[in-house]
Amino acid sequence: MLKRMNWLVAAPKDFRVQARALHAEVAAARDRAPAEDLGLRIHALANHALDENQLVALARLAADAVKTGLAPQLFSALKLGVFGDGTLSLLAPAIAGTALRHRLMIDTLVGEFNAALFEALDPASRVRAAGLDMALMVSDARVLGLDQPAASREAAEAAVDRAFAQLRQTVEGLRPWVASAILVQTVPPPLEPLFGSYDRVQPGSPLSMVASFNQRIADWAASGAVVIVDVARLAASVGLETWDDPGHWHASKLGFSPDLLPVYADVVARTIAAVRGLSRKCLVLDLDNTLWGGVIGDDGLAGIVVGQGSATGEAFLAVQRMALALRARGVVLAICSKNEEANARAPFREHPDMLLREDHIAVFQANWTDKAANLRAIAETLNIGVDALVFLDDNPAERMQVRRALPLVAVPELPEDPALYARTLAAAGYFDAVAFSKEDRERAEMYQANARRAAALSASGDIGAYLASLDMVCTIDFVDDVARARVAQLVNKSNQFNLTTRRYSEAELAAAIRDPMRRVVQVRLVDRFGDNGVIAVLIADKGADVWEIDTWLMSCRVLGRRVEEACLAHLAAAAKASGAQALIGKFVPSAKNAMVKDHYPKLGFSRERELEGTAIFRLDLDSYVAPTLEMAVDDRTLAAGVGREAAHA
Amino acid sequence: MRREEILVEIRDVMADVLGIDADAEDVTEATTASDIEEWDSLSHIRLLVAIERKFKLRSRFTNSEIESLKRVGDLVTLIEKKTSA
Structure with missing residues (x-):
């Protein structure tokens, strides 16, 4: 194999x-x-x-x-x-x-x-x-x-x-x-x-x-x-x-x-x-003859084959077991199947031998639209690119259609025998990792909590009231050894909300953290649905008069939560305390970061000039007033005072 | 398999392995590695592996057989021997 x-x-x-x-x-x-x-x-x-x-x-x-x-x-x-x-x-x-x-x-x-x-x-x-x-x-x-x-x-x-x-x-x-x-x-x-x-x-x-x-x-x-x-x-x-x-x-x-x-x-x-952060993030599963034997729409709940007692049923259980193991290490699971939704969901709810339950699935797409369109919808819902998807489907025609329409989705070939499905998927190594952090372990939960937050938003209507209802606590701190791996991972993976897309290896990051002329901070966010983990990273070069923001990236999971304003308030306070008069921000366009093109102007920066495609923005600290946010901000770098930063450096 | 048939197959393998146009006038039984720029000691290894695969040889080339190869004609002889065995 x-x-x-x-x-x-x-x-x-x-x-x-x-x-x-x-x-x-x-x-x-x-x-x-x-x-x-x-x-x-x-x-x-x-x-x-x-x-x-x-x-x-x-x-x-x-x-x-x-x-x-x-x-x-x-x-x-x-x-x-x-x-x-x-x-x-x-x-x-x-x-x-x-x-x-x-x-x-x-x-x-x-x-x-x-x-x-x-x-x-x-x-x-x-x-x-x-x-x-x-x-x-x-x-x-x-x-x-x-x-x-x-x-x-x-x-x-x-x-x-x-x-x-x-x-x-x-x-x-x-x-x-x-x-x-x-x-x-x-x-x-x-x-x-x-x-x-x-x-x-x-x-x-x-x-x-x-x-x-x-x-x-x-x-x-x-x-x-x-x-x-x-x-x-x-x-x-x-x-x-x-x-x-x-x-x-x-x-x-x-x-x-x-x-x-x-x-x-x-x-x-x-x-x-x-x-390089190019590993896949989400496993999308077909249902009929991929997660169970038979066709749920034709054979019904009693007719599909899954579970102990038959060789075929156990083979499909092995696929489910592997999906669960992947989920436990941070791979998000989704379903993409041509079925009536009620039929498709029934085994997850009612079949006693199913290991996979609705709780495990972040996005459930069961309808009669073509699979490429459904895969696109899954990626959009999860706020990831289609290039982060792996699609497991027993049907060669579906596989070919998806490969043609979405060439960047990984679509493994599968052998005839379902007993080999799990092994084939594992052999391809789509989800290979070079580190494993607490956030990885909890990622699948976080994506699901996100889906629930989206539901809460549509129920509430008023954004301010919604944000207040989230009970957010935003923690800003220096990067210690424990957090470093996760911060490095974010720095190397974030594409969309990333102003400069500058990559740092873990060693380079460690050097930046030690450098007294640089400020590297991590931002975490907890809300009533759970801990989002590290969701933003800031790296600034500390000049005497101005601080230049080298890296500003955020996880797209927390868009619209005004976390960026908390980040700016932190940087502005720290820069001002050190005697600087202004912050300089840069936007370096990439294929994926168009969403933050106007990030700095939205935060009150004025456009200074453009240099080889890079737009440069400036914020005078004298005229900056920190906004009131719908979250508690726990800025541990300020609380710890200058002594801690010096010790840290 | 006749020698000429073997040679045709070898040309095809050489085109793949060496990334060259290996037409009848480019590769004959008298051709040696020094005639083809892309045929160096490293591509030679890949060439022999590809030939073992192409002719589905049951026994691999031994090191002494490899060392005895001087020209393409020697390779044809060796394949002839191994495929008829």
């Missing part, structure tokens, strides 16, 4: 012809503007199950497209360094070709063979001038010396220490030259047993040493210092016998079977996409 990547549609027969034609269009884009849909067509071609040679063809195309800066609103561009053990030059093009599927336009820099540490530490290294956004560390047990048994527990620990220390030194050497995340791969264990089953007991066996090395990487990633790419897990999932290919290692020092380059590259690319 993983090896063939069967959640993807098979490559078109004329792939070579299509790839060449697209490449020619990309090359021509240097002289004249390309067709508007060229980016989408490239993405569509990449969104097939491709072999390693087809990926190389796409990597060549991507290399040219990077130069022309093609379709920046569709593809997130980045420069990736690939370093480490074995032959890396086969990995890099597979990653760059695959990346287009994940809406990344990757230009790679390939490290020298087995020379990562040297390249990381050498002051004259080309790595330092390369302008890397991210780096990938590839490790191999055979190069780390973890494939040879150690004589004692002490010798085994020393070998693991040495291997990990070298990896760590390489990463720390690279870190100043890498703007964002550093990805570190785990290592698959050697296949050949030494003691047999006793290898697991024996600390000096290669199996035990590799396990201990991988655990070190996991602990490291838990600290937030690196992002883990679990290649050991991938190798175990496809099977070590399939993964490990001694012939290729001996001939070319390629660490695994080249047949697995495509799925390996997909795992790497989806991790990079997750770092």
Whole structure:
């Protein structure tokens, strides 16, 4: 399943012809503007199950497209360094070709063979001038010396220490030259047993040493210092016998079977996409023959197959169980089905064996309109893009219609047998994460609370009274270690309410927090329906006379709640207290942030000038009066006073 | 499979793997890696993997077989041997 990547549609027969034609269009884009849909067509071609040679063809195309800066609103561009053990030059093009599927336009820099540490530490290294956004560390047990048994527990620990220390030194050497995340791969264990089953007991066996090395990487990633790419897990999932290919290692020092380059590259690319905030957010489920066997409209409540006692019924339960597990980790669930609404809802309300209940579903679209229109409606209701949706449907015709109408919705192919639905969905890794915060855990609840708030609004009518009825408490505070991961996530994910769309890695964010010349604050909002968590982030550069707002972003969940006015009141008070006379705000237009075009004028800023598309606004603090809001504001930065800020810096 | 048929299939694989036009005049049995710019040691690995897949070879190329390949004709001979076995 993983090896063939069967959640993807098979490559078109004329792939070579299509790839060449697209490449020619990309090359021509240097002289004249390309067709508007060229980016989408490239993405569509990449969104097939491709072999390693087809990926190389796409990597060549991507290399040219990077130069022309093609379709920046569709593809997130980045420069990736690939370093480490074995032959890396086969990995890099597979990653760059695959990346287009994940809406990344990757230009790679390939490290020298087995020379990562040297390249990381050498002051004259080309790595330092390369302008890397991210780096990938590839490790191999055979190069780390973890494939040879150690004589004692002490010798085994020393070998693991040495291997990990070298990896760590390489990463720390690279870190100043890498703007964002550093990805570190785990290592698959050697296949050949030494003691047999006793290898697991024996600390000096290669199996035990590799396990201990991988655990070190996991602990490291838990600290937030690196992002883990679990290649050991991938190798175990496809099977070590399939993964490990001694012939290729001996001939070319390629660490695994080249047949697995495509799925390996997909795992790497989806991790990079997750770092860039491009993971999916919502799972949309069809009903008939996707969540239960049979057709509810024809077969009725007693006729559909779901639940224990039949193999088919259990297969559909497994799909529901997976949906619930995803929901528990923050993935929002929605329904999109061609059915009478009353029929569609009946099993959720009345069928004793259903695990999914109406409570779990944020948006329920059951009608006879086409599914693309319903998916659009789901995205609108949740205030997310259709590119955040995954649509699970057993019907190939529906899948094709959705792919045509909404090419950015992820629509996995499904095998005939429902027993494999859950596994196929999981294998695609649509919801891969690089961190897991309290907000993630509670996100699905928050989206549902939102739906209830919308209902409350339509019942009340008067906005002021409605806002007052929400019992809002807005908390403004500096960013501590606990909140940092969530703040980084917001900074890298927010597209719509984001004035400058400036991205910060967690490390860059930590640096900004420490910088005494910058003010980084998080804003949280609790109301009577629940805790919305962190809903705004502000970063300001503190000048003597003026404070410049570098970053202002808010979660769209709290639009219309006057939180932005609370944010401004905070910034104005802090700037004034430090002796500044004005605030400067900028609007940098992107493909997605048109909604905040007039953000500053609405708040009373005057337009100063325009610079290369960026509009610059100014607010004189002398004439600014903080408004009265329908919420309690708990500004902990002011309460704590200057002492706390200094201590914080 | 006749040698000429094998050669036609090899040209097709080369077009995919090397991203070149591999017509009859470009690739003959006498062609060597030094004749084709895109055919370097890395694309050579991909080429052999793609050929194993294309001809559905039951046994993989061994390292000594790979090292014995000097020209496209050697590759044809090897495939002939492996497909008739």
